[in-house]
Amino acid sequence: MKNLKKISIFTLTAFAMLLLSSCDDTTDKFVVSETDPVTLSDLTITEIELDAFNTNNPAVTFNWTEADYGQQASINYSLELSADEAFTNSVIPATVNGNNTVTLSVSELNNAAGNAGLNPFEWATLYARVVSNLGTQNGLPVSSNSISFNVYPYFNYVFNDYYLVGDATAPNWNNNSNNPALYRDENNSNVYYYTGYFANGHFKVIETKGQWHPQYGTDDGSTFWGTTATNSSPEPERFPYGGGDGIPEGFYTFTMDFGNKTFTFEPFNADGIDSPTSLSIQGSSLITTDMTPLDFDGHIWYALSVHLVPGDLTFSADGTAWGSTISFSGVATANGGNIPVVVEDDYDVWFNDLTGRYIMIPLNL
Structure with missing residues (x-):
């Protein structure tokens, strides 16, 4: 047993010396250098009219040369589009790793054009370039040359709309009776408001007039949830929450935040506010x-x-x-x-x- 202990101690000592020696070895440092800019190829077509009825079809393919950072490294490529050649307010519709080509669908190019500031139903110029970089920290970014092409976007309505239904509201429980719309916040498209008169009762929120789903309600009086377009069971409880006779009639402000699924329902003082005659x-x-x-x-x-x-x-x-x-x-x-x-x-x-x-x-x- 004593001999075994001596062998074990000797083995551990030798392993520690080998580990220290390898830590001092600096002959295999990983060194990268900034790459030359990749070259983005010109497109085979320079005018692209986007079709609002075939949005999943490919619209355009971009190709470029490979970056060389002097080592076998994980190279990212970001496609950048802009309405001006200086790329002042650019958008990045696609990022790929280890690949030097990317294809955008009709909807992807249309969204990028809209986010870059192009108006719908007008021919305008888009500029494109590719930025290469390294790793998860996007190190050593280098931009390619830029190319341009003309695009004719369609309009992409990106907002959702919501309506009131229930015995506390104008249409009662009829989901297709000129249901009043909620008003979307001008700065935060997740937030919706409705300020007005509510009768004694309850209500829910629907997404499409004439359809019960999706619908939204609350189970706890502060957060809300909704069904899907096809899901009818279970359903959320009614706003503002609970059974019985519901809310007292009066004027209230109802606010929904779809970002965090919270809502508020607060009294509103409408005294002294006269409606216009026309x-x-x-x-x-x-x-x-x-x-x-x-x-x-x-x-x-x-x-x-x-x-x-x-x-x-x-x-x-x-x-x-x-x-x-x-x-x-x-x-x-x-x-x-x-x-x-x-x-x-x-x-x-x-x-x-x-x-x-x-x-x-x-x-x-």
Whole structure:
């Protein structure tokens, strides 16, 4: 047994000396150097008209030479697109590792063009380049040459829209009876509001008029969840929460945050806020169109299936123009500017004279 212990001690000592020796060995340092820029090839086509009906089809393929950082390393390539040659506000629609080609689908190129600032239904120039870098920290980035091509994007409506239903609301439990729309926040597309009169009762939120699913409700009074388009069981409980007689009638502000699935339901003081005697939509986007107040709550105005063309509009309340500079949904103020209309379509338009909030929901995009 003593001999075995001596052998073990000798073996461990020799292993420690070998480990120390290898730690001092600096002959195999991993050294990389900055690569020359890769070369992005010109495209075989220079004009690409995007088809809104075949969005999964390939639209364009980019090819480039391989980077050389002097070692066998994990090389990333980021495709960068921009509306200007200086790549001031560029977008990155694709990143690949160890590959020197990437194909964008119609929808991917259309989204990138929109995010880069190109207008829909207009020919415009996009610039492209490839940035190579190393590893998870994106070290030693080097940009390629840039190329350009012309693209004709279609419009991509990226927002969701939501409607009230329930015995506390105007349509009662009818899911297809001019259900009032929630108003999307102008800065955070996850947040929606509705300020107005609620009767004694409960309500839920639906995503598509005439369909019960998806629908949203609460099981605990502070968070909410929703069903899918095909899931009908189980379903969430009704807002604001609980059974019995429901909420007392009155004016409230209902807020939903789809980012964290929370909501609030707070009393709103509507005293002293008078509705205009008349409200219309006017501007270069349409023939002047009168809006109608809900019988249930005269502060909520609507005009359905209004045909709008690219241009602008304002809400005329007893002769005063109420507007903003934000498309689709925002807060209008007296003499607050012209609301841009960026794409032609038929719209349901809603306006709340308690808050100035408006939403224009395209019906065919």
